[in-house]
Amino acid sequence: MHLDYSDHVFVDLVPEQFGPSETIVARYRGLVATAFRYRSGVAGLRISNAKGEIVMLPFQGQQIWDATFLGRSLTMRSMFDEPVATRDYLSNYGAFFIHCGATAMGNPGPDDRHPLHGDLPNAPYQDVQLIAGGNSEGPFMALTGRCRQTLAFSHDYVMEPTVRLQLDASSLAVDIVIENLKRSAIELMYLAHINFKPADGGRLVDTVADDSADIVVRQTLPPFFTPSESYLAYRDAVVADPSRHRLLTKGEPIDPELVLTM
Structure with a gap:
């Protein structure tokens, strides 16, 4: 479902805005967005509110590289101190949130050669925009962009994700739209891949029964x-x-x- 942002402010982002020194891109009613570039050359966009911040990779997978709220980093520990400019999944595996898919996902099997977790994790994005506005939950900032994946005789689709941070929130809203541009149907697989840092003594809670039939x-x-x-x-x-x-x-x-x- 497309979200209605018709009455909001859009700020176009281009790679040239992202330099070694962190600079403010926009301020909106207590929310701040700043642009910088890691030593690896990967562009980073920091969006912060009073409760914390997220750091996104606007041109590489639109990953949420890091998330910190209420004084605690939520992102798993990994081998990567900073993101790496690559399309290979395991060569840049350190983000808090990764889009995976969309025509294939998971490990490639003996009869296919799709990339591990598909094309989306480190895919290049164009038409990247920062959105500032308000909704029923109050002021927010969001990042969106377009990523077109085309392989002759196989698939042609556009991925449009949106990650939104509200002014008073310590959580995020993530929406995606995938549009098939090919005349024939495509198989769709998608994984919202979240890497939380565990809390010692923590307990995972869900609605699945604890038996071998359900797990x-x-x-x-x-x-x-x-x-x-x-x-x-x-x-x-x-x-x-x-x-x-x-x-x-x-x-x-x-x-x-x-x-x-x-």
């Missing part, structure tokens, strides 16, 4: 993962008791990741 643990790992004995023991414990995955125990490494189908 299936991935048993076959991709070839680039070499699991440790401790990981295999942890995985087997979750297979035996699916509720085990809910506990975030300090000092218990989960490497590689534990994947559940719920």
